[in-house]
Amino acid sequence: MQDAGTVIELLQQRLHALNDLNLTLKHIHWNVVGPHFIAVHEMLDPQVDRVRDMADDVAERVAALGGVAQGTPGALIEERTWKEYSVGIVYTGVLEALRSTIKTVGDIDAATEDLLIEQLRDLEPFQWSVRTHLETAGGTLTTSDATTEVEAARQSSQQ
Structure with a gap:
């Protein structure tokens, strides 16, 4: 494929995002507190597992396109864009x-686009399930004023 380098670069950012998400979700899982502890704790394990599988799929796609997947913590920190x-x-x-990556690769590589769309279909319900644990009856996040994890834990435990 002529544009393999472009797709590899985009996939590398997706790999970093998935590895970061995996670590972030596990961090939340380890540190959840409050009355909803067990529900949130058990909700996150399948998400962590699926996100880890997604990272593996992306890394394998990078290799299939002739690239080398960079999955070390140092590469993640150095190369991430957020x-x-x-x-x-x-x-x-x-x-x-x-979503932005899907738009870009859609014109270049249908197989990669399909892989990413599948991941989008899995991630959106995960986002929804997490959000439902943090929303008030009025639809606002109970943690909307929080700027740190400690503040968010305190606010969500008061609900």
């Missing part, structure tokens, strides 16, 4: 970037 996710937008940032 800062740490703020509270409440972990999935939002990943999904926005994924």
